[in-house]
Amino acid sequence: MPKPTFFNLPEEKRIRVVDAAIDEFANNSFQTAGVNRIVDNAGIAKGSFYQYFNDKEDVFRYILEVTGERKLKYLTEMVANLEKYDFFDLMKELFAGGIRFAMENPKLAAIGNRFIKETDPLFKEKILGEMAPKSNLFLEQMMEKGIAKGELDPHLDVRFSAYLLTNISISISEYYQFHVGDDYQHFLPYVDKALAMLKHGMKNPQT
Amino acid sequence: MPKPTFFNLPEEKRIRVVDAAIDEFANNSFQTAGVNRIVDNAGIAKGSFYQYFNDKEDVFRYILEVTGERKLKYLTEMVANLEKYDFFDLMKELFAGGIRFAMENPKLAAIGNRFIKETDPLFKEKILGEMAPKSNLFLEQMMEKGIAKGELDPHLDVRFSAYLLTNISISISEYYQFHVGDDYQHFLPYVDKALAMLKHGMKNPQT
Amino acid sequence: MPKPTFFNLPEEKRIRVVDAAIDEFANNSFQTAGVNRIVDNAGIAKGSFYQYFNDKEDVFRYILEVTGERKLKYLTEMVANLEKYDFFDLMKELFAGGIRFAMENPKLAAIGNRFIKETDPLFKEKILGEMAPKSNLFLEQMMEKGIAKGELDPHLDVRFSAYLLTNISISISEYYQFHVGDDYQHFLPYVDKALAMLKHGMKNPQT
Amino acid sequence: MPKPTFFNLPEEKRIRVVDAAIDEFANNSFQTAGVNRIVDNAGIAKGSFYQYFNDKEDVFRYILEVTGERKLKYLTEMVANLEKYDFFDLMKELFAGGIRFAMENPKLAAIGNRFIKETDPLFKEKILGEMAPKSNLFLEQMMEKGIAKGELDPHLDVRFSAYLLTNISISISEYYQFHVGDDYQHFLPYVDKALAMLKHGMKNPQT
């Protein structure tokens, strides 16, 4: 947790620091990210950095938290009244929302996705600490509901499927980022395609 | 490309070097991998390393190549006569093969998967250089055939779907690695689940 | 010398500061002691510290002074009417008193002993400044009296012997601290042993 | 333990490094000693230092070892045939030898004495590791022999007395260093005084 000093900072400066950190972690893994670059870009003294944070891990965790909060806020505002949706519509909203979020916040998306894909489980656990990995839980609940409502195949393995959907969502969002570019409208069909595939399968319906 | 010196090495030594490098890149990202550990584990002198390779990038690229070749060989031997399979059976073989490969070659799998998930496109491009990303091409061809044979929905976006399938395959293989453990037999049902989902969709077939 | 500000402080706060400083210098050498820890434990602001003291040296000198005063007061109260004692009884009182003081004031004793053992003469001189090294003077006077009264060997080198006795006293007190533990009664025999050795020599009296 | 690299160094350079380290640790405690100053004075690159030693602790331990060995060699050569001496003559040789060693190797003596006086028992233990604290053991054995031969008072507490003698020896050697200066001849009487005190006691023999 950042030190109180950090939260007492004038907003303008605090934002400068946060932005510099986001920039750094968007372009680098935790290991290769550099405190030096952060302080240079934030325009603060090296010592000041350590008045705000305990260490590199501290900023990283904080930025990750900010990332998670912003994305969660973004998505929850989007799917305000969950009840209206059936599972696939919800999925579509979430996938599309994930992409739109990545489009509007490419750096945050990069940070989040990079961390989700992190392979070292010890590092992951150390960073996450108490931060709950909420996203999958939410998805699992949605799937349970979907099954209960008869929308989803009751034979689905919920845990496994939720895991897979999360990864698919990220894959889609990165496909967009690297292959399609900035045009969001142009990309929506891809979401539809992916969902159609997930919904109806890839099997030719004629047969 | 490794220097000629490397390929002139007595086989025993060359293998020692390759193994040490594989070990290192299996446990570390390119950035955090250390030349020191490689030379120590290979039992060669630091200077020798630079007689064989131009720099760290050079070994990494080479190891990546080796990884790709071995996996490709593994898979192609497995699905010797492609013609017999319909697309979903082929998919199943490939998914299961990917997992079995990861089980039998966990280090190579770790290296490959880590690199596929690499987010920095500049780094990726720099490393790949001329190395073609063959795997997706192969999948795309399979899908084209599947469509031609009427097995697959002709509305599928081939490029996009191939990309997605690759990612899904990796995700499954990693789910196996971290959640299920060493028992391959125990894991096959997950492959079936994933494929059923892709084949028939998640939609409840009753409705 | 602490600034006037320090002495104008409400007693409760001044004591908090002094205690925190004593704590820090009891557990650390001057060099490794940290102003941060002092202000934290005292519950004052970093800036306040520099309103009270010129620098780290300043607190240290002050704490050393306090230490000396308290020990001197302790010992002088103990040996209230010096005249009654012969030199060796006095010595015994002083040695035992030194140990009891160390037992009752382990932190102060640690600070004092550490400084006495300080090897850098420039540092020692810089710190001591005008503070006279009173303790040795007192001992020297006692020895002069002892010689005059015929209790001590007139061939003793007073300055040198006083120096040695001081060091021996500290050594004993530290032997107690690390080897014997908290039981003061249990330790008194060691004082007797040391004094017997100093009084009668180590030579076998039989010969 | 220094790395092999260090011992493979050309002698001239190795000595430069050792000398620079000795200089640094003679003038500073372990904590305040600086790797920077060592490498500057040795005229080597910062990185080279870490080719020779694992860390600061490593050099320190090594220098301490060198110190101990040299002093031991010095003393054992001096008291070649122990058997001839009675305990007090031996003591005299050892005290005088300690002083002469300190005179001829003031830096090594400073390092050794500083470490013996070190108060933090955890640090002491960490540094010493397997290095046995031989000196006291040797003294204790000498005292046992002295008692057996009837030279020493059989009531002496051997462990305690050995500890005390070691400290007294150091105290004397430091008294010499700071109060008497470089003239060894001029100082020998002090050794006699101290020993006479220890041998016959401080009590006036007339009474």
Place this chain on the structure above:
DNA sequence: AATGAATGAGGGTTCATTCAT
């Protein structure tokens, strides 16, 4: 008088790469 953020030199350590032998 009290505060606490700002500072920057310095701390120990790592590392890919070079180069003389």
Place this chain on the structure above:
DNA sequence: CATGAATGAACCCTCATTCAT
């Protein structure tokens, strides 16, 4: 072709002190 010592920039982090409020 093998070797392993040499290098120095960069790494993360600490600290006594200053200064504006």
